[in-house]
Amino acid sequence: MDLIQHIESQRESHLNELKEFLRIPSVSAKSEHKKDIEQAARWVAEKLRAAGLEKVEITPTQMHPLVYGESLRAPGKPTILLYGHYDVQPAEPLDLWTSAPFEPEVRGGNLFGRGTADDKGQVHIHLKALEALRAVHGHLPINVKVMIEGEEEVGSVSLWDFVSRNRERLRADALVVSDTSMLAKGVPSITYGLRGLNYYEIAITGPAQDLHSGVFGGAVPNPLTILSETIAKLHDRDFRVTVPGFYDDVAKIPREERKALHSLPWKEKEFRRTVGAPGLCGEKGFSIVEQLWIRPTLELNGIWGGYTGEGAKTVIPSKAHAKLSTRLVPNQDPKKIARLVERHIRKLLPKTVTHTFEVLSTGKPWVAPYTHPVFQKALHALEAGFGKKAVFIREGGSIPFVTQMHDTFRVPCVLLGFGLPDENAHAPDEHIALDNYYGGIKAVALFYEELAA
Amino acid sequence: MDLIQHIESQRESHLNELKEFLRIPSVSAKSEHKKDIEQAARWVAEKLRAAGLEKVEITPTQMHPLVYGESLRAPGKPTILLYGHYDVQPAEPLDLWTSAPFEPEVRGGNLFGRGTADDKGQVHIHLKALEALRAVHGHLPINVKVMIEGEEEVGSVSLWDFVSRNRERLRADALVVSDTSMLAKGVPSITYGLRGLNYYEIAITGPAQDLHSGVFGGAVPNPLTILSETIAKLHDRDFRVTVPGFYDDVAKIPREERKALHSLPWKEKEFRRTVGAPGLCGEKGFSIVEQLWIRPTLELNGIWGGYTGEGAKTVIPSKAHAKLSTRLVPNQDPKKIARLVERHIRKLLPKTVTHTFEVLSTGKPWVAPYTHPVFQKALHALEAGFGKKAVFIREGGSIPFVTQMHDTFRVPCVLLGFGLPDENAHAPDEHIALDNYYGGIKAVALFYEELAA
Numbered sequence: 001m002d003l004i005q006h007i008e009s010q011r012e013s014h015l016n017e018l019k020e021f022l023r024i025p026s027v028s029a030k031s032e033h034k035k036d037i038e039q040a041a042r043w044v045a046e047k048l049r050a051a052g053l054e055k056v057e058i059t060p061t062q063m064h065p066l067v068y069g070e071s072l073r074a075p076g077k078p079t080i081l082l083y084g085h086y087d088v089q090p091a092e093p094l095d096l097w098t099s100a101p102f103e104p105e106v107r108g109g110n111l112f113g114r115g116t117a118d119d120k121g122q123v124h125i126h127l128k129a130l131e132a133l134r135a136v137h138g139h140l141p142i143n144v145k146v147m148i149e150g151e152e153e154v155g156s157v158s159l160w161d162f163v164s165r166n167r168e169r170l171r172a173d174a175l176v177v178s179d180t181s182m183l184a185k186g187v188p189s190i191t192y193g194l195r196g197l198n199y200y201e202i203a204i205t206g207p208a209q210d211l212h213s214g215v216f217g218g219a220v221p222n223p224l225t226i227l228s229e230t231i232a233k234l235h236d237r238d239f240r241v242t243v244p245g246f247y248d249d250v251a252k253i254p255r256e257e258r259k260a261l262h263s264l265p266w267k268e269k270e271f272r273r274t275v276g277a278p279g280l281c282g283e284k285g286f287s288i289v290e291q292l293w294i295r296p297t298l299e300l301n302g303i304w305g306g307y308t309g310e311g312a313k314t315v316i317p318s319k320a321h322a323k324l325s326t327r328l329v330p331n332q333d334p335k336k337i338a339r340l341v342e343r344h345i346r347k348l349l350p351k352t353v354t355h356t357f358e359v360l361s362t363g364k365p366w367v368a369p370y371t372h373p374v375f376q377k378a379l380h381a382l383e384a385g386f387g388k389k390a391v392f393i394r395e396g397g398s399i400p401f402v403t404q405m406h407d408t409f410r411v412p413c414v415l416l417g418f419g420l421p422d423e424n425a426h427a428p429d430e431h432i433a434l435d436n437y438y439g440g441i442k443a444v445a446l447f448y449e450e451l452a453a
Numbered sequence: 454m455d456l457i458q459h460i461e462s463q464r465e466s467h468l469n470e471l472k473e474f475l476r477i478p479s480v481s482a483k484s485e486h487k488k489d490i491e492q493a494a495r496w497v498a499e500k501l502r503a504a505g506l507e508k509v510e511i512t513p514t515q516m517h518p519l520v521y522g523e524s525l526r527a528p529g530k531p532t533i534l535l536y537g538h539y540d541v542q543p544a545e546p547l548d549l550w551t552s553a554p555f556e557p558e559v560r561g562g563n564l565f566g567r568g569t570a571d572d573k574g575q576v577h578i579h580l581k582a583l584e585a586l587r588a589v590h591g592h593l594p595i596n597v598k599v600m601i602e603g604e605e606e607v608g609s610v611s612l613w614d615f616v617s618r619n620r621e622r623l624r625a626d627a628l629v630v631s632d633t634s635m636l637a638k639g640v641p642s643i644t645y646g647l648r649g650l651n652y653y654e655i656a657i658t659g660p661a662q663d664l665h666s667g668v669f670g671g672a673v674p675n676p677l678t679i680l681s682e683t684i685a686k687l688h689d690r691d692f693r694v695t696v697p698g699f700y701d702d703v704a705k706i707p708r709e710e711r712k713a714l715h716s717l718p719w720k721e722k723e724f725r726r727t728v729g730a731p732g733l734c735g736e737k738g739f740s741i742v743e744q745l746w747i748r749p750t751l752e753l754n755g756i757w758g759g760y761t762g763e764g765a766k767t768v769i770p771s772k773a774h775a776k777l778s779t780r781l782v783p784n785q786d787p788k789k790i791a792r793l794v795e796r797h798i799r800k801l802l803p804k805t806v807t808h809t810f811e812v813l814s815t816g817k818p819w820v821a822p823y824t825h826p827v828f829q830k831a832l833h834a835l836e837a838g839f840g841k842k843a844v845f846i847r848e849g850g851s852i853p854f855v856t857q858m859h860d861t862f863r864v865p866c867v868l869l870g871f872g873l874p875d876e877n878a879h880a881p882d883e884h885i886a887l888d889n890y891y892g893g894i895k896a897v898a899l900f901y902e903e904l905a906a
Contacts, residue, residue, distance in 0.1 A: 030764075228684035280672055314754060350734070360765050395667070
């Protein structure tokens with residue numbers, strides 16, 4: 001039986017097994033899910049063993065365990081280091097899910113559930129591709145090192161420790177990651193650029209305690225108003241970030257690359273439909289694709305303070321809070337940007353309040369030389385697995401690990417993304433198209449076969 | 454035994470009974486407290502009967518029951534209509550209370566608990582003053598009509614229905630209300646001016662659903678940013694409200710009254726200590742007392758949207774929310790102001806988002822002619838009950854009922870406040886000074902005796 005036939009024959013069992021994986025609520029941001037995280041790590045380890053990897057270990061860390069496995073029985077063949085994560089975003093707000101986030105359900109050719117696209121579904125594609133190669137060839141035709149972490153959604157804190165301590169062991173000819181999206185349905189894609197991510201939290205304190213807005217209103221600093229006024233000053237009328245020096249190190253994009261980006265089958269109409277807002281809003285002077293992929297941003301991710309319950313409460317609260325983040329592009333330095341953002345916000349705040357400013361995480365941007373042969377083999381495998389023309393794209397999201405690995409090992413990083421931009425990663429009703437899930441297993445298996453050839 | 458001696462002899466039983474009242478968590482804003490509200494109403498009715506009122510009724514309304522009682526056995530003597538409320542503000546945030554909000558506790562001469570100052574403690578002062586008069590005189594020396602409602606903290610929705618339907622029955626020579634504060638410790642006060650209150654809620658929707666801030670960030674309208682930018686435009690650099698027409702109808706204060714306000718023993722230092730912020734912030738060109746009592750304001754009371762939990766979530770939320778309110782002064786018309794605020798906010802919002810704007814409640818400002826004899830009798834009673842010089846003041850808070858009653862019956866409204874501005878009404882660790890609680894019972898009893906003379 002050939003590889004593709006074998007994979008086709010396993011569709012039902014693959015889907016059922018993926019559902020099992022998705023039912024584990026491995027939310028890394030919430031300490032109450034500690035046990036679920038551990039269960040998910042054990043689940044991944046078990047499947048790696050089933051795929052024929054010899055050495056499989058669950059490594060405890062200061063936060064969530066990391067699963068590592070390897071198979072090095074193909075002497076003279078390339079070695080691939082595969083990365084993925086088994087942790088997921090919080091599922092809130094729960095009331096906006098059509099079916100329960102941790103009870104996966106197929107509807108209209110899509111599988112719905114937290115982690116379907118980001119990243120359990122894509123991790124599972126690789127687990128099943130490896131298993132298929134082993135089933136058909138009797139052994140794995142290339143050498144693989146697999147590293148599946150549990151902290152991607154909270155900044156991959158422990159991962160870098162692990163990589164540093166296992167530098168020699170992790171050495172490979174290429175890194176493969178599936179945690180990105182295809183450009184669009186029917187357009188298999190390789191991502192060659194990612195934005196970096198800094199995440200911040202700010203808390204402002206005005207009055208020492210909550211005050212009655214009638215008795216005190218009009219003469220005291222309201223932290224909600226001051227927070228809003230401060231946030232409002234972070235963008236100018238052209239929606240450029242006002243932090244001094246923010247754009248200083250932004251790399252110019254070669255004209256050729258910009259042209260290639262603009263010739264992609266990217267559908268603005270579909271993007272607008274996915275967003276579903278009455279209009280779009282971005283930095284003046286750049287196309288939407290440029291705003292999303294090659295321009296840095298500053299976004300509010302959360303804001304809260306005062307009375308947020310039912311009805312009315314006439315309060316001037318003591319505190320106001322916001323979570324915000326900056327997406328970074330080559331060659332912005334995350335640590336430098338964090339300093340600039342902090343300094344700017346501190347300067348903007350009036351002396352009538354106190355505040356705390358916390359940098360929760362920093363992450364570098366990344367861009368790859370997509371002319372390298374390994375990228376070309378990946379492109380061919382994608383086209384064979386999907387039966388469609390494949391493309392090179394950038395992406396607006398961040399995988400800090402990719403940059404760190406690139407900086408450490410200086411090997412090509414191949415990002416094979418099987419999600420779609422409208423699949424609600426990080427939002428209610430997250431899903432993955434079953435066509436891409438099944439196509440992904442075939443493409444990845446073919447890619448590894450081609451590397452072994 | 455004379456009146457004062459009698460009241461002094463009951464200190465312990467008065468305090469114990471008040472604690473019983475405070476233990477009922479009669480939070481009117483939350484539907485889960487429906488039963489507590491009903492229990493509080495029954496408790497008040499029982500105490501009115503104990504104070505010698507003949508007709509005591511619990512009137513059901515569309516929301517929370519209203520307690521009414523009367524005693525009309527003093528022919529030829531004045532009739533007083535007494536108003537108070539047995540409902541309280543929500544106790545959140547619970548973790549900022551030193552002792553549990555509904556487990557009253559005496560510390561350092563103060564009684565702590567939700568409702569101690571606003572308004573259960575003050576209602577209880579009147580219940581005990583009436584009971585003392587009856588105990589000492591054998592009957593109530595004046596005619597009283599008592600109306601204690603359960604919706605003051607949520608806009609007194611049903612009260613006005615009740616008043617309209619009982620217009621003749623409620624007729625009185627004066628209205629007495631204790632739901633305000635004394636100017637400062639040791640300064641018994643009569644409030645002759647209150648600000649009105651409009652309360653609004655706004656919700657902004659950008660994307661149709663929560664989006665990944667990496668994949669979508671930089672090109673889509675972020676409702677948190679847009680909400681903040683809109684709020685920031687509601688005040689100018691001098692902290693004047695920018696709503697066009699907002700100040701048009703504000704009455705000028707006579708020079709004499711302004712002078713009297715400035716000569717009050719109001720301590721800026723104490724005010725600053727109570728607020729506890731690094732600085733103050735108010736409308737330019739006005740003193741703090743003026744900002745608090747005679748100037749209208751616009752305050753944020755709550756704001757929320759996006760991820761507000763532990764750690765980081767890279768989301769652009771679909772929705773952002775805010776609760777805000779305007780405090781109004783004579784002769785601003787609440788309905789007109791609501792229209793102006795709504796129109797201004799709608800104009801400020803960009804076309805990239807949709808929104809809803811809701812007026813939760815409106816309430817008129819009020820000012821009284823404090824030269825009327827009933828005010829002078831009240832001033833004397835206060836001075837006798839407390840053994841201190843008493844003053845006429847204004848207050849920044851709102852009691853919509855006072856305005857409505859004034860408009861309906863055109864009789865003097867006497868606001869005898871026994872709270873203090875730093876007693877955390879509407880905030881954690883709400884309390885009342887026991888000196889004022891006991892002094893209040895004596896002053897009110899003496900006031901009614903003086904009216905009967």
